[in-house]
Amino acid sequence: MKKIVTLVSVMVLVAGVCMQAMAGHGEEKEMKRGILLVAFGTSEPKAMCSFENIERLTRKRFPGTEVRWAYTSGIIRRKLAKGKVFIDSPTVALSKMYDEGFTSVAVQSLHSIGGAEYDKLKDIVSKFRQGSEAFEHIVLGAPLLNSFADLQRVAGLMLKEVPKSRKSNEAVVLMGHGTEHHYSDLAYVAAAKVFGDMDPLAFVGTVEGHPTIDDVLAQCKAAKVKKAYLMPFMSVAGDHARNDMASDEDDSWKSVLEKNGIECVAVLKGTAEYDSIASVWVDHLSDVMNTSKHK
Numbered sequence: 001m002k003k004i005v006t007l008v009s010v011m012v013l014v015a016g017v018c019m020q021a022m023a024g025h026g027e028e029k030e031m032k033r034g035i036l037l038v039a040f041g042t043s044e045p046k047a048m049c050s051f052e053n054i055e056r057l058t059r060k061r062f063p064g065t066e067v068r069w070a071y072t073s074g075i076i077r078r079k080l081a082k083g084k085v086f087i088d089s090p091t092v093a094l095s096k097m098y099d100e101g102f103t104s105v106a107v108q109s110l111h112s113i114g115g116a117e118y119d120k121l122k123d124i125v126s127k128f129r130q131g132s133e134a135f136e137h138i139v140l141g142a143p144l145l146n147s148f149a150d151l152q153r154v155a156g157l158m159l160k161e162v163p164k165s166r167k168s169n170e171a172v173v174l175m176g177h178g179t180e181h182h183y184s185d186l187a188y189v190a191a192a193k194v195f196g197d198m199d200p201l202a203f204v205g206t207v208e209g210h211p212t213i214d215d216v217l218a219q220c221k222a223a224k225v226k227k228a229y230l231m232p233f234m235s236v237a238g239d240h241a242r243n244d245m246a247s248d249e250d251d252s253w254k255s256v257l258e259k260n261g262i263e264c265v266a267v268l269k270g271t272a273e274y275d276s277i278a279s280v281w282v283d284h285l286s287d288v289m290n291t292s293k294h295k
């Protein structure tokens, strides 16, 4: 018994010394906090206002904390680099922050859903939790639609942003991105239901997943819609919004609907341009910034 008591005392003593040493070590390194905003990216200069808006709101919420950017899309980064605009990948941006002595980093995903791009980002962040370039503390904020509550909140906010000129018998058609290769495509099917419950003439479609423009067209026809407001359900009004949604190209959503006798009004604004919706992302950042070590 005595032996056990002695052993326990020694263990407690050793643990105490270790903790003291760790605390001492922690104090040596000066705390340096940073935020890394990570979007898919855009090569469309007119769409940059979305990112500028979210950066402005982030700086306002976290004054004094450095804010940096990275794009997950290699295609966009390479396209921009040809025009001598260099945006880091998340890996490069985090390595640079590590080298500059940041100890505590909050990475915020500016993706709309937890799809393939978000998965990529999650993997990258986990690589900076251990190993030779591990931060003392690194957290990752969730994408826009991370829960049913997020979806309800965003749908409510989005419907408030529909131009006031819209009449009650006119439709709102939202264009999400969508994906054929990831289960997160289901988010848009859920979004269609939530928007529809709030406003029977609000329809959600996607460019690359489900629901499709054919689904939206069928809904418009069934409701005998004569006019529709087309709005991107993406953070930026980039290439998809300008070409696939609003252009006069033969297969754009505008052309498809107009061929079916539905007049279209395109609203070329990304969701991050609206303070109300951009704030949802900033709230997600707040959620992870408020974890104990980040305070």
Ligand code: CO
Pocket: 177, 208, 240
């Ligand atoms: Co795309």
